[in-house]
Amino acid sequence: MSAPLRLLWLQSGGCGGCTQSLLCHERPLFAELAGVGIEFLWHPGLSPASGPEALQILEDAASGATPFDILCLEGALLRGPAGTGRFHLLAGSGKPMTEWVARLAPRARWVVAVGSCTAYGGLSASTPGNPLEACGLQYEGHIPGGLLGREFRSGAGLPVINIAGCPTHPGWVTDTLAALALEGMQPDDLDELGRPRLYADQLVHHGCPRNEFYEFKASAEKPSDLGCLMENLGCKGTQAHADCNTRPWNGVGSCLKGGYPCIACTEPEFENPGHPFLETPKVAGIPIGLPTDMPKAWFVALAALSKSATPHRVRENARADHPRVLPVQKKTGLK
Secondary structure, eight states, X not given: OOOOEEEEEEEOBSOSHHHHHHTTOSSOHHHHHHHTTEEEEEOTTTOSOOHHHXXXXXXXXXXXXXXXXXXXXXXXXXXXXXXXXXXXXXXTTOSBHHHHHHHHGGGOSEEEEESHHHHHOGGGGOSTTOTTOXXXXXXXXXXXXXXXXXXXXXXXXOOOEXXXXXXXXXXXXXXXXXXXHHTOOOGGGBOTTSOBHHHHTXXXXXXXXXXXXXXXXXXXXXXXXXXXSHHHHOOOTTXXXXXXXXXXXXXXXXXXXXXXOOOOTTSTTTTOOSSOTTOOOEETTEESSOOTTSOHHXXXXXXXXXXXXXXXXXXXXXXXSSOOSOOOOOOOSOO
């Protein structure tokens, strides 16, 4: 039996929400990872080693004395002030986290950015002027580069694997790690922004519980309404790459199922949309953020047709917080 793959996990500038999400995985986390041959070398929140013992683990990994396979980083890289990285010193080491990551990344077979902060800079980079000089591992927003540079490739020949999301779905993390352990990954398994296609080939719109309202352009007017949230309340589910509604959290939950519009948290720079999250910017009454793969003229024409054909039930329920008009009981005589 081959030796297990060793996973080293570090946390940088962020809230730790991706780890919290991972701990809400539906199946026992450690057992599932062990089942595909992965063990934690160290995780700051889940491993018993701390203080000098933990620093020795990191030093041995960085020097090559302790081989490891997967480097996961959670949180943005804080390069400030003035490129020194001293806004974030790894406790007890006196060294910037950016220095540790730069030493560890070339030692790993695969480097994984867990969350949109680590992938693209995220919320840590959203302050005007970015005084923290925060960035992702291999991106600054949409622009390749980041801490490791656009040309970086891990030991297996891949760029950074960006499991974007705020937070990430635990299944995106475990499925990506399982794919690495069982088959490896190829460049074609990642999309153009480095996200695993196992979830990024989908749109949040797929499986949305409000799709009937979307089809008839029956829109909600306030957050408690049941209707489609795209026209008035800022939903970007038709533009966001993720499978949130076909793979809900804990089997049941998603932002839209909870009544909140999709803010496209898997996309670079989602944190600075240029408008309030619960508003839809419009030009001449037409939303700017239309579906990414549909010509605007076609969308406008179909929207007008759909609204003219909206059933009374759908129109009334869209502006209510519970179904007021129920589906008609209709007998067709067909068996």
